[in-house]
Amino acid sequence: MRSGFSKTALANRHSHRAGCAQPVNPARHSRHVDSHPTPAPSLVPQWVDFLEHLPFSASVTDEENRFVAINTAHTRTYGWQSDRIVGQTPRLLTSGDVSEAFLRELNTATLRGGWHGRVLNHTQCGRRLEVMLHTSPVRNTSGQVLLLGVACQPGQEGDMLCCLLELAWHGSLLAAPGAAKHSLRxxxxxxxxxxxxxxxxxxxxxxxxxxxxxxxxxxxxxxxxxxxxxxxxxxxxxxxxxxxxxxx
The missing domain is CATH 1.10.10.10 (Winged helix-like DNA-binding domain superfamily/Winged helix DNA-binding domain)
Structure with a gap:
C-alpha cells in the first residue's frame, strides 16, 4: 500500500527508521510521505504528489503551529517518525539557539505570505543541522490555511526554490486571506x-x-x-x- 498525503485524510503508515548520521540526498526523490493515524486536514490534490516526491525535507503545520504531516525526506534527515512528531511544534527540531520569540515571528511572517532564511535545527540523536528554510501559507480542500515548510542544506537553495516555483505555477501556493501577496505571485x-x-x-x-x-x-x-x-x-x-x- 502506498503511503502519503491522502486527498481525503492522512492514512496511518510507518516508514523504516532512518539513521541520524545520514544527510538528505537531494538526488533521491522521496516516494512516500509519513502520516498520522488520526484524521487530519485533507490536502489540495495539486500539491499532494509534489510533497510526496519532493527530495527536500517538507512539513505541514496548522495555524497553532503543530505538525500535521511530514515527508520521508524529513524523517530521513531528522530521524523522527511521524507518529512522534505529528501534534508537536517545530520547537522539537530547533536548537537552543533559536528563541521562542523568533519562532513566533517566523509563524507570523509565514501567515503574511512567507519566510526564507537560515535556521539551526538538530536531529533526533542531537546532531546540529544548519538548514535553509522556506515557508509559505497554503490551503487544504476545506479552505483552511496551513503552513508549509521546506528545508534544504546550504548550497541547495537554487534547486529548492525551483521546486517551489514549480509548485506556485500549479496554483497551489496561496496567500492567507487578507495577507500581503506572496513574492512569487x-x-x-x-x-x-x-x-x-x-x-x-x-x-x-x-x-x-x-x-x-x-x-x-x-x-x-x-x-x-x-x-x-x-x-x-x-x-x-x-x-x-x-x-x-x-x-x-
Whole structure:
C-alpha cells in the first residue's frame, strides 16, 4: 500500500527508521510521505504528489503551529517518525539557539505570505543541522490555511526554490486571506528578471545567461523559473517562444 498525503485524510503508515548520521540526498526523490493515524486536514490534490516526491525535507503545520504531516525526506534527515512528531511544534527540531520569540515571528511572517532564511535545527540523536528554510501559507480542500515548510542544506537553495516555483505555477501556493501577496505571485518582473527574459529572447541557454548576468547557474535557473511563473508560461519552451516574439 502506498503511503502519503491522502486527498481525503492522512492514512496511518510507518516508514523504516532512518539513521541520524545520514544527510538528505537531494538526488533521491522521496516516494512516500509519513502520516498520522488520526484524521487530519485533507490536502489540495495539486500539491499532494509534489510533497510526496519532493527530495527536500517538507512539513505541514496548522495555524497553532503543530505538525500535521511530514515527508520521508524529513524523517530521513531528522530521524523522527511521524507518529512522534505529528501534534508537536517545530520547537522539537530547533536548537537552543533559536528563541521562542523568533519562532513566533517566523509563524507570523509565514501567515503574511512567507519566510526564507537560515535556521539551526538538530536531529533526533542531537546532531546540529544548519538548514535553509522556506515557508509559505497554503490551503487544504476545506479552505483552511496551513503552513508549509521546506528545508534544504546550504548550497541547495537554487534547486529548492525551483521546486517551489514549480509548485506556485500549479496554483497551489496561496496567500492567507487578507495577507500581503506572496513574492512569487507578483506579476511585475524585477530588473534582473527582465534581463533574464531579454537574454532568453536572444536564444541564450541557462549557462550563458548566468555568465552574462554574473550569477551562478542555479541562480539563473531560479530567475528563469520565476519569469516563467510570473508570465504564465506552461513550459520553458513556451517562455523562450514568448521572449523571442516580444520587444525588449
Amino acid at each position: 507578483v506579476k511585475a518582473l524585477t530588473p534582473r528578471e527582465h534581463a533574464t527574459f531579454r537574454l532568453l529572447g536572444q536564444g541564450l541557454r541557462t549557462a550563458e545567461i548566468a555568465f552574462h548576468l554574473g550569477i551562478s547557474f542555479n541562480t539563473a535557473r531560479v530567475f528563469i523559473a520565476a519569469v516563467r511563473v510570473k508570465l504564465g508560461c506552461a513550459s520553458l519552451e513556451a517562455l523562450r517562444a514568448l521572449a523571442a516574439r516580444r520587444p525588449h
